[in-house]
Amino acid sequence: MAIFAKCLSKTDVGKRLSVPSKSLKYFPLSGEHHAVDFKVKDENGRVWTFRCYTRKKKHLKPVLTKGWREFVCTRKLEIGDKVEFCRNAEEGTGARYRIKVKKVVRVFGAAFGHVTIGLPD
16 A cells, blocks of 8 residues: 655755655654654565654654665666655565665656666665
């Protein structure tokens, strides 16, 4: 089941991933805790550790910080690429979530669609 899918913006690629607020219920933040680290498994089986963070006051807009930029750089993500977070049903990896990446396909500079591309072995 998909938690959320998003086309990446300049901020998502350059700094942090802005997560839709309605997805906050899937991340185990509670009480006075405003950040939580969690594990995510990608299509190639690599497990990443991300941190979901919310501001302490006013808007509880969640963002992914720690680990996100490393993921972006390793996967060579660009503006317009798409990520999809899902629940992980597999046991043993410690990853509660899965992430799928779809690279934007451009034809003569215009976005034409998205294609899933895994990392080479």
